[in-house]
Amino acid sequence: MARFGRAFTALLVLTLFVLPALSTGVAAQDSPLPAVELDCGSDPVMNVHPNFYEDAVLVCTVTNPTSASEVVQVEKMEWDGVNVEMTLSEDEFTLAAGDEESFNIVFSGQTRLPASLTHEFEIEAKVTSWNGLPVGQLPDGPWVANQSYLGDFSIASYGMVELIMSDKTTRDLSTSEEVDFTFQFTNKGNDDDNIVIRIANEADLVAAGFSFPAGTFLSEEVAYQGTSSLRSLTVRSPSDLAEDIRLPVLFKAESSVDSSAASSEITVQLNVVAPGQSNSLGGNLDEIDKDQALQYAAIAGGVILVLLLIVVLAKATKRSSQGTAAASAIQMPVAIDLPEDAPVESAALDDDLDDFFSDLDGDSNADEFDDMFDDL
Incomplete structure (x- = not known):
C-alpha cells in the first residue's frame, strides 16, 4: 500500500x-x-x-x-x-x-x-x-x-623590506680611494620576495666623478620572514679634484613582489679631500655627521646628569649631618648649679617642721593625761 x-x-x-x-x-x-x-x-x-x-x-x-x-x-x-x-x-x-x-x-x-x-x-x-x-x-x-x-x-601578497647596515658613519676618502659598504636586508612581507638594493643618487655621484667598480645595484631572493646574506657595494672617489667634495650616498632597498611597498633607505656621508688641501672637512664642526652629533650630545647629557646627582647627594648628606647634630644637642643633659646657702634653707625648713609638731611632743601629752586621771 x-x-x-x-x-x-x-x-x-x-x-x-x-x-x-x-x-x-x-x-x-x-x-x-x-x-x-x-x-x-x-x-x-x-x-x-x-x-x-x-x-x-x-x-x-x-x-x-x-x-x-x-x-x-x-x-x-x-x-x-x-x-x-x-x-x-x-x-x-x-x-x-x-x-x-x-x-x-x-x-x-x-x-x-x-x-x-x-x-x-x-x-x-x-x-x-x-x-x-x-x-x-x-x-x-x-x-x-x-x-x-x-x-x-x-x-594578497604585500612587500615590506628593511635595510640593515652596521656602520653608517662618515667616510673620509682621498682621491681614487675605494670604500666598501656592507649590509643585509630582511623580508618582512608575507611572501617570498626578490629584494633589490641600489644606489639611488647614482647620477649625482657620477657627475661629481665617483665610480662604482661592482655596479650600482644587486638583488637577492629572500624567503618569507627571512634575511639575506651579507652583501656589499663599492664606491670609488674621483681621481682628480680641484677642491674638497662632500656628498651623501643613498642606498635604497625595494620589494619586487609589491611595487607599492615603501622602500628602506640608509644615507652615508662621503668626504673627499683634494690633493694639497688640508683635512679641513674633518676639522670643521659643520662636517660632523648626525650620528656623531647624537653621540656627543648623549655623552654631554650623561655628564650633566652625573653632576646633578652628585650635587643632590651632597646636599642630602649635609642636611642629614645637621639634623643629627641638632638631635644630639637636645638630648644632652644640662647641669644645674645650686646656690651656696642651700643647706641653710634646709635647716630652716627643719625648724619650721619641729614647731608645727611641737604639740605632739611626749612630755606635753603625759601631763594632759595625768590631769584627767586626777579628777577621777
Whole structure:
C-alpha cells in the first residue's frame, strides 16, 4: 500500500509539473518547478597588510526563476579555514516569482598571514518551500533544482623590506680611494620576495666623478620572514679634484613582489679631500655627521646628569649631618648649679617642721593625761 502511495505521488508530480514543462517549452524564469539560481562575483582576496588590513567580501545573489514564491536557504557546504573565518550575512530568503536578493560572504582573519595560505569553499542554495508547500513533502528527484557555488579564497601578497647596515658613519676618502659598504636586508612581507638594493643618487655621484667598480645595484631572493646574506657595494672617489667634495650616498632597498611597498633607505656621508688641501672637512664642526652629533650630545647629557646627582647627594648628606647634630644637642643633659646657702634653707625648713609638731611632743601629752586621771 505504501509503495502504491509513493508511486502515485511521483506520477502526480510528473503529470502536474514535468509534462507541461516539456510540452510547452516554458522559459526558465517561468518554470513551474522548484528551482533557484546562485551567482557570485570573483573569488575573494584578503589584504592582510598590517597598515591596510580589511575583510574580504564576496557578493552573491539568489534568484527565484519559477512562477511561484519560494523560501531559499543558503549554507556552507565546505570550508577548512583555520586562521580565517567565513560567515554569511544572511542565510534564508523569501522570494516571490522572478525576484532576487543579494547577500555577502565575509572572510575575516589576522594581519601578516602568509600569501601561501589558500582555501577552497562551497556554498549551496536550497529551496525549502515552494508555493507554500514544504519541499520535504515532495519526493526527491530532478524537479527540485538546487544550486551550489565553488570558489577559492586567497591572500594578497604585500612587500615590506628593511635595510640593515652596521656602520653608517662618515667616510673620509682621498682621491681614487675605494670604500666598501656592507649590509643585509630582511623580508618582512608575507611572501617570498626578490629584494633589490641600489644606489639611488647614482647620477649625482657620477657627475661629481665617483665610480662604482661592482655596479650600482644587486638583488637577492629572500624567503618569507627571512634575511639575506651579507652583501656589499663599492664606491670609488674621483681621481682628480680641484677642491674638497662632500656628498651623501643613498642606498635604497625595494620589494619586487609589491611595487607599492615603501622602500628602506640608509644615507652615508662621503668626504673627499683634494690633493694639497688640508683635512679641513674633518676639522670643521659643520662636517660632523648626525650620528656623531647624537653621540656627543648623549655623552654631554650623561655628564650633566652625573653632576646633578652628585650635587643632590651632597646636599642630602649635609642636611642629614645637621639634623643629627641638632638631635644630639637636645638630648644632652644640662647641669644645674645650686646656690651656696642651700643647706641653710634646709635647716630652716627643719625648724619650721619641729614647731608645727611641737604639740605632739611626749612630755606635753603625759601631763594632759595625768590631769584627767586626777579628777577621777
